[in-house]
Amino acid sequence: MAQSEQRVKSDRAFFLDRDGVLVEDVDLLTEASQIRIIPGVVEALQVIHEHGYLSVVVTNQTVVSRGLIDEAELGVLHGHLRDQLVQAGAPPVSAFYVCPHHPHADVAQYRVDCACRKPKPGLLERASDEMGIDLSTSFMVGDRLSDVAAGTSAGCTTALVESGAHRAPPIVGMPSDPPTPDHRFPDLREAVHSLLRGQS
Numbered sequence: 001m002a003q004s005e006q007r008v009k010s011d012r013a014f015f016l017d018r019d020g021v022l023v024e025d026v027d028l029l030t031e032a033s034q035i036r037i038i039p040g041v042v043e044a045l046q047v048i049h050e051h052g053y054l055s056v057v058v059t060n061q062t063v064v065s066r067g068l069i070d071e072a073e074l075g076v077l078h079g080h081l082r083d084q085l086v087q088a089g090a091p092p093v094s095a096f097y098v099c100p101h102h103p104h105a106d107v108a109q110y111r112v113d114c115a116c117r118k119p120k121p122g123l124l125e126r127a128s129d130e131m132g133i134d135l136s137t138s139f140m141v142g143d144r145l146s147d148v149a150a151g152t153s154a155g156c157t158t159a160l161v162e163s164g165a166h167r168a169p170p171i172v173g174m175p176s177d178p179p180t181p182d183h184r185f186p187d188l189r190e191a192v193h194s195l196l197r198g199q200s
């Protein structure tokens with residue numbers, strides 16, 4: 001299935017980090033058998049869809065820069081994730097946007113100071129351009145301050161969830177003065193219900 005097939009017409013989105021938000025952060029996820037969907041995620045995706053928002057995964061994937069899997073294999077892995085979510089009752093994730101780069105990548109072609117690795121906002125901006133998303137009415141939900149920084153730079157409302165690496169040390173490339181999230185929630189389900197409360 002093409003990863004763009006399930007787009008619905010909309011101009012606003014929930015940008016979702018993958019590890020620690022949709023699936024348990026297992027450090028280096030390279031095989032479908034490692035996918036563990038976090039409780040409440042299916043319900044959250046249903047609510048996002050019912051409120052007319054796109055669901056766009058934006059994820060840094062060092063597994064590619066380390067050479068553990070290639071970009072095609074990562075695409076297959078994301079197909080598995082999308083299928084597992086649908087089988088559990090969720091609407092299809094609208095799109096996956098991946099940064100495969102890292103400033104210290106083992107694979108030379110990915111060893112670049114790119115514009116898409118969070119905390120930079122490049123993944124969100126590319127999705128906005130390609131899918132017609134209004135960033136100012138969109139949300140970024142992540143479990144790290146690098147997600148918050150990307151969302152803030154893109155002009156989104158940001159939420160930090162405590163279902164993953166929220167206590168982990170900052171990733172390479174974080175600014176010394178990270179932004180404060182607009183909201184904090186235990187997990188994605190709580191985030192979506194709270195952020196959309198009152199919206200029809």
Ligand SMILES: [Mg+2]
Nearest residue numbers: 017019020143
């Ligand atoms: Mg994460």
Ligand SMILES: [Zn+2]
Nearest residue numbers: 099101114116
């Ligand atoms: Zn990148």
